[in-house]
Amino acid sequence: MICKRCGSNELSKNGTKLKNGVRVQKYKCRKCGHESLEQGELPKEEVRIESKAVGMSEEQFRARFDLRFIIESKCKTLQRGVFLSMSEFIKLCGITPSAGYRDIMLHSDFDDYRGKVRGEIYWSAPESISKLRQEGILN
Numbered sequence: 228m229i230c231k232r233c234g235s236n237e238l239s240k241n242g243t244k245l246k247n248g249v250r251v252q253k254y255k256c257r258k259c260g261h262e263s264l265e266q267g268e269l270p271k272e273e274v275r276i277e278s279k280a281v282g283m284s285e286e287q288f289r290a291r292f293d294l295r296f297i298i299e300s301k302c303k304t305l306q307r308g309v310f311l312s313m314s315e316f317i318k319l320c321g322i323t324p325s326a327g328y329r330d331i332m333l334h335s336d337f338d339d340y341r342g343k344v345r346g347e348i349y350w351s352a353p354e355s356i357s358k359l360r361q362e363g364i365l366n
Contacts, residue, residue: 230256231263238263294322294331302340307352316350342366 229236238254255262289296301320305311311319313332322328333341339353342365349365359365 230259230261232256232261233259235259294328295334297322298332298337302337302350305340305350305352307355310349310351310355313348313350 230238233256235256235258238256240252240254253262283291290300297320301316317324317328317332339356341348341350342356342359343349344365356365
């Protein structure tokens, strides 16, 4: 389709309109901004086939299913001076409580990120945990 005002063929679709009971396509010229209506056969558009990646990478797979990988990655994002209770940390990790998740969370590899006070376990950056352990607040 060609613009009636400037003769350009750079038109873009601009919605549809009901005219005399028939739905017609509206077009807008990209050069001059003139709007026009086209009834009946619409211009053919290029069909682009985009290839979509099939499956997932190992890292994506681990981030979804491997609890140890999820906990390690979230431990690295913990901020200094911010303490999360165990339940808050589980929510941060997006872990659905299931069999064995607590054993993984209480594994000795994560001792630097975790401290206990009055029976409650808190998670934070290793610097914050070690500081409060030296002061005798956490054990």
